[in-house]
Amino acid sequence: MPVVFAASVDHSAVILSLFVVLAAAKVMAEIFERLRQPAVVGEILAGVIIGPSLLGWVAPSDLISVLAEVGVIFLLFTVGLETKPRDIFQVGGRAVMVGVLGVALPFAAGYFLAMAWDGSTVEALFIGAALVATSVGITARVLGSMGLLDLRTSRIILGAAVIDDILGLIILSLVSSGGQQGTIDTAGIVKTAGAAILFTIIVGLAGSKLLTGLAPRIKRLKLAGPFFNLGLILCLGLSLASMYIGVAAIIGAFLAGMALSESVDGNDKMHRMTGGVTEFLVPFFLVNIGMQLDLSVFRDTNVVVQALLLTLVAVVTKFIGCGIGAWGMKAREMAQIGVGMVPRGEVGIVVAQIGLGLGVISANFFAAVLFMAVATTLIAPPFIKILFAEDIDDDGVPDNIVETDVSEEYSRIG
């Protein structure tokens, strides 16, 4: 019997859920833009509203989770396209400081907090690990929408997020191998971490040079939109490579964008084509985060207290850790970097899920981590907007004119 179209998919149900997610996200984005609030917050709240917690119109599904993953991959690819490698290398040392301190403090705080709540050691290690990883997509989306991705502080945040992710990978490998076998596979972890660091450095250094050299040949491809099509393949290919190495797919996507950034500078067609895919898919990423929040667990006051405390600790330690990492810069810049690293988003959720899967963290802790992940993601964007607003004013352009410029820039980027 020939292989046929998978008959198990109900296409009208699929199109319905795509429609509901997109329409809800775009409506909420529009409302939040009009209230001068970050559109990302509106889109995440759209997920809370249409998700199982409230209306129950759409439930988390394989399809939405896949579209969310591809969406955040494209988002970071787009951000990479706006980021020249030298911009990141110039802030390299600073980014390492921010990344390391922004990982150490939340990890330690999460660990001690969970121990104080009578968690097991492994459990406490997992809670610490869940507090580590920044979800840079959120910050990047907000900064992109303000047209501020080329600020020095934005670059430090992007660089630190890469380092943050690699450190998060190492910590997660440590705690999960500890949680799984009771022993720690040091050699394996060193190997993975080394591969991740090497991959990042090599692609970051050589990728851009290679592609800039190849640009005239790419231009001669017969394919429609040669840079866009090559970008698609490169973005998915490097995302895949970084997943195999063990870091998040978005690192590969960011590196792919960065490698192309010199060649497509000023290539409006490429930016807009990529922007189309991003505008289509990013809502799934944001709505999916919102849908994870199950409000019903908060009937238990203990969970509420745990969740609020964990969120407070997550915000404060990341803010202070990253802020101190930026020591010596202006106070406002330190604050910008600190707040830009606060959102945990999908990454914290994934860590907690692994812990739940291994049976080492309790359902209550899981609910608290989930709340923390969504809450940090909702709290940060308004502060990012406020703290970075001055950088728009610094150009000497009055507020009302800037508004239009920003939305123009926004549409180009995202």
Add this chain to the structure above:
Amino acid sequence: MPVVFAASVDHSAVILSLFVVLAAAKVMAEIFERLRQPAVVGEILAGVIIGPSLLGWVAPSDLISVLAEVGVIFLLFTVGLETKPRDIFQVGGRAVMVGVLGVALPFAAGYFLAMAWDGSTVEALFIGAALVATSVGITARVLGSMGLLDLRTSRIILGAAVIDDILGLIILSLVSSGGQQGTIDTAGIVKTAGAAILFTIIVGLAGSKLLTGLAPRIKRLKLAGPFFNLGLILCLGLSLASMYIGVAAIIGAFLAGMALSESVDGNDKMHRMTGGVTEFLVPFFLVNIGMQLDLSVFRDTNVVVQALLLTLVAVVTKFIGCGIGAWGMKAREMAQIGVGMVPRGEVGIVVAQIGLGLGVISANFFAAVLFMAVATTLIAPPFIKILFAEDIDDDGVPDNIVETDVSEEYSRIG
């Protein structure tokens, strides 16, 4: 317990299959463009090569089938964006003739051929139905890539494809209600057909006027790329509506694009953003068609003979039926319309699948229909390219310059 990210999806496997499908499709498209062959043929062949028949790198899956569906929806949306409603209404009478004759002849021929092969009456009706529906996406993609969507013959093909789809729906309802219950629910079918026709006419007539009137307000939306974002929602919403009514989703997508076509005329940003989504998703549609072909069934010579005969009949009857529908036009135009309607693609496969699901058609007939669907889709594009090539020359632009113009136009369209 809170609802969590669906843990059943292996994200690296998902990204891997996206990567393989896209890379294979784009490489084959590039090769075929260089050989001056239609890129669509290359992309369908990419599906045959990487699919279960040959390399087995990727198998048809729910994910790919969903992306394929969304891909063809966006493709028809893009085509709609290039099509003003008056362009279609001007050729309305002609399109009805082409659609009706292009349905009647293949249906009758398929029926009698299957009867002659000792098929049951229901089986023969299904084979007839599978021969009916044109997959207009293929032709639209080829004509779009040549920049010829605004030709009169192109518009007749698009209009006829809409009529073709509605007639196909009616025939399918007839034969499946016959196959299922042995009796025919005439009232139900009349209701469905009436709803489909009304929907098409109302959206076709009123949609464009409504949106053109709203355009100044759409422009004032705070959303980035307001027309693109509204287009996304409209495209999915009308696709959904047409699925509920019973016609193919692509009819709704095409109408959505057409409704927006006046408002976004010359809106380069909108076209490019849509083009990005199309370039990303259409390969899944094409590769998915190619993947359906299971070459191993053709070890049985009977199946080979059946498949070849069915393909021959499918090509000849559609070509003649539609050609005669265009009676009175130039011979070349009649041929253009005839060949433009030949591809059956995914539609024929879906009909055969329903018959297989109802247990009324044999595995051999199914294999033959599958072959016919893929073969007609592969055969038509080179002839479309040849028959329409003169329309490029008619502009008086030399061949070599046209090549560049065409690829520029191609990239704008999708």
